[in-house]
Amino acid sequence: MFLGRKEVTGLDIGTSAVKLVELKHTRKGYELKNLGESLLPEEAIVNKVIKKRDAVVDAIAGLVDELKLRNKNVAISIAGHGVIIKKVSLPKMSEKELKEAIPWELEQYIPQGVEEVSYDFQILPGETPEGNMDVLIVAAKKDVTNEYVAVVSEAGLNPVVVDVDVFALENMFEFNYPEVNGTVALVNIGASITNVNIVGEGVSVFTRDITVGGNQLTELIQKEFGVDYEEAERMKRSIGGVAQISPDLDRILRDFTDLVCGEIKKTLDFFVKTLWRDGIERIMIGGGCSKIPYIRETLGGLVDSEVEVFNPFKNVFCGLDFDPEYIKDIAPKMGVAVGLALRKPGE
Numbered sequence: 001m002f003l004g005r006k007e008v009t010g011l012d013i014g015t016s017a018v019k020l021v022e023l024k025h026t027r028k029g030y031e032l033k034n035l036g037e038s039l040l041p042e043e044a045i046v047n048k049v050i051k052k053r054d055a056v057v058d059a060i061a062g063l064v065d066e067l068k069l070r071n072k073n074v075a076i077s078i079a080g081h082g083v084i085i086k087k088v089s090l091p092k093m094s095e096k097e098l099k100e101a102i103p104w105e106l107e108q109y110i111p112q113g114v115e116e117v118s119y120d121f122q123i124l125p126g127e128t129p130e131g132n133m134d135v136l137i138v139a140a141k142k143d144v145t146n147e148y149v150a151v152v153s154e155a156g157l158n159p160v161v162v163d164v165d166v167f168a169l170e171n172m173f174e175f176n177y178p179e180v181n182g183t184v185a186l187v188n189i190g191a192s193i194t195n196v197n198i199v200g201e202g203v204s205v206f207t208r209d210i211t212v213g214g215n216q217l218t219e220l221i222q223k224e225f226g227v228d229y230e231e232a233e234r235m236k237r238s239i240g241g242v243a244q245i246s247p248d249l250d251r252i253l254r255d256f257t258d259l260v261c262g263e264i265k266k267t268l269d270f271f272v273k274t275l276w277r278d279g280i281e282r283i284m285i286g287g288g289c290s291k292i293p294y295i296r297e298t299l300g301g302l303v304d305s306e307v308e309v310f311n312p313f314k315n316v317f318c319g320l321d322f323d324p325e326y327i328k329d330i331a332p333k334m335g336v337a338v339g340l341a342l343r344k345p346g347e
């Protein structure tokens with residue numbers, strides 16, 4: 001059915017850019033075959049809903065062309081309001097009974113009706129003190145998913161996996177950091193949302209998409225300097241390479257980092273207070289905004305945990321065809337795309 005291919009191409013349709021990663025599975029492990037990103041215009045995607053369909057189709061098709069992509073079977077992911085992730089505790093029951101119970105469980109979270117979503121569930125290992133079992137339910141709004149699938153198909157690709165950002169991130173982390181134990185918060189700071197997935201002893205114990213991201217900084221820059229979206233984006237992306245920035249820009253940067261890090265801290269505090277009194281040992285950040293000066297130190301100043309930037313290519317062999325500087329520069333944004341590229345068709 002999949003022409004005998006074992007691999008899928010990872011396609012992360014983000015608010016600011018479409019990102020693509022193709023890996024090859026060899027006897028020695030995973031090797032990078034293809035990598036790139038194509039920026040999207042302003043408001044092509046708003047609140048993770050595709051608003052400018054043609055722009056997104058063009059960006060994907062352009063990237064596929066530019067990279068001469070061969071493997072058209074892709075894994076994509078959705079995030080934000082279109083996804084509902086719930087961990088519920090249910091009395092022990094058979095798989096068949098559980099199948100019947102899930103729609104009832106879901107009903108309370110989806111006022112529009114269960115018909116509006118496609119869902120999947122997984123029984124989590126272990127038993128709760130009450131003898132119940134924990135079940136992870138993931139539901140995706142059909143209209144959101146269908147739109148992503150349609151756009152990807154229109155761009156000439158064949159979507160074979162539809163994943164969720166936070167789980168793709170976790171997949172990337174498990175592959176690259178098998179040696180890391182304890183409780184780790186994966187924090188991917190994008191343009192419109194910040195994906196959080198807290199992994200404890202190898203399983204996800206908490207997920208959330210917080211609605212903060214780099215678009216807020218773009219807006220601040222637009223207002224302060226009277227420039228349009230494209231110019232503000234250019235200014236943002238060059239900050240890291242500039243030796244000295246103006247006091248006005250510096251002030252905006254500080255305001256923005258305080259806001260984002262404050263929201264991340266609130267989410268982590270909520271998790272520790274309600275679920276995990278032992279605390280979080282390590283925070284691994286990524287996403288385009290992890291490149292913004294002050295983010296890492298500001299977050300580090302707010303929490304007791306170590307903060308570092310994750311590298312999605314840590315355990316991926318990147319051959320001589322790729323410029324190491326380019327990989328280093330783009331790596332933090334590629335967490336979701338790498339996690340997707342590590343999926344198998346039909347997963």
Ligand SMILES: Nc1ncnc2c1ncn2[C@@H]1O[C@H](COP(=O)(O)OP(=O)(O)OP(=O)(O)O)[C@@H](O)[C@H]1O
Nearest residue numbers: 014015016017190191192193214237287288289291
């Ligand atoms: N070098 C850089 N310096 C500062 N900011 C950057 C840099 N590169 C990207 N960004 C910002 O990071 C954000 C994009 O990050 P990312 O690619 O992770 O988000 P996305 O996947 O497009 O968005 P989302 O996940 O929210 O849909 C944008 O706001 C962009 O301006």
Ligand SMILES: [Mg+2]
Nearest residue numbers: 014015190336
């Ligand atoms: Mg993203």
